[in-house]
Amino acid sequence: MSEVEGWQASGGHSPASRFDIERLGDSERTDVDLHKDRGLDLTPAERLRRRSNRRWMVGLAVGSILILGAALLVSAIETSREPSGPSISAPVGYQVVRDGYFSYVVPAAWSTNQAYTDQAGDVDTSGPSGWAGQHIGYLLHAPTLQAAPPTALQAFGQPAPSPFSLAHGHEITVRGASVAFEYQASRPGGFHAVVVHAWSSATDVELWLMVDAPSAQRSVIINSLRA
Numbered sequence: 001m002s003e004v005e006g007w008q009a010s011g012g013h014s015p016a017s018r019f020d021i022e023r024l025g026d027s028e029r030t031d032v033d034l035h036k037d038r039g040l041d042l043t044p045a046e047r048l049r050r051r052s053n054r055r056w057m058v059g060l061a062v063g064s065i066l067i068l069g070a071a072l073l074v075s076a077i078e079t080s081r082e083p084s085g086p087s088i089s090a091p092v093g094y095q096v097v098r099d100g101y102f103s104y105v106v107p108a109a110w111s112t113n114q115a116y117t118d119q120a121g122d123v124d125t126s127g128p129s130g131w132a133g134q135h136i137g138y139l140l141h142a143p144t145l146q147a148a149p150p151t152a153l154q155a156f157g158q159p160a161p162s163p164f165s166l167a168h169g170h171e172i173t174v175r176g177a178s179v180a181f182e183y184q185a186s187r188p189g190g191f192h193a194v195v196v197h198a199w200s201s202a203t204d205v206e207l208w209l210m211v212d213a214p215s216a217q218r219s220v221i222i223n224s225l226r227a
Contacts, residue, residue, distance in 0.1 A: 086103045086176045088175070088224060091105070093108050094108055094224075097123075099134060100136075101136065101176065101200060101205045102177070102198060102209075102225065104132070104209070104221055104224045106125045106127075107213075107217055109128065111126070112125055113131065116156055121134075121136035121137060122135050122136075122152045123136075126157070130212045130213030130217060131156060131212055131213070132211045132213070132221055133152075133156030133157065134207060134208065135152045135153060135207070135208040136205060137205070137206050139206045142178065142199060142201065143179060143197060145170075149166065149197070150208055163187075165186055167183065168183060168184045169182070169183045170182060174196065175226065176198075176200055177198035178199060178200055178202070180199070182194065182196050182222070183195040183196075193212040194211045195209065196211075196225060198225070
């Protein structure tokens with residue numbers, strides 16, 4: 001009998017290869033397919049590994065989805081807690097300025113002036129007819145009429161910081177504020193503006209707003225602050 005006939009008679013395995021297979025331990029033989037006549041079918045061990053891999057991938061995907069959902073929920077909660085200022089509407093020709101704690105309107109033609117705006121709470125909104133400069137700060141107690149305005153107000157609308165004086169202070173009601181006052185500001189040379197100082201006990205945040213504009217526009221801006 002030829003070697004080929006002997007190989008076929010032995011079931012498709014040469015004596016040496018059959019001996020090698022029989023020498024394998026039980027743990028090693030699980031990865032060896034003794035039935036290659038099944039073609040491309042997976043072995044039982046391969047099926048187990050595939051099911052295990054699928055379970056691992058599904059677990060990883062579900063875990064990622066849960067983590068993402070939790071992160072989005074926390075972000076939504078934190079966003080809802082951020083102050084947004086009172087909600088007000090602007091009359092025709094005006095736009096709303098919301099600093100996160102207080103809200104007021106300015107002419108629609110005005111825009112943020114970056115020269116007087118910074119990350120420390122100072123914002124200047126100005127246009128051809130005038131400007132409104134605000135300063136946001138923190139105060140742990142209610143202010144009084146004798147409160148000194150921040151130095152930031154000396155710079156709004158000026159080529160260089162220039163001191164001013166306040167007069168005719170009186171208490172007013174401002175939407176979102178626990179205490180608020182209104183003043184007339186003046187400088188030598190004919191400068192006149194209106195200053196509002198408002199404070200919220202809920203947030204310990206104070207607003208200083210100086211408005212230099214024609215009387216009609218100034219009235220609309222200041223009245224938009226009122227409750």
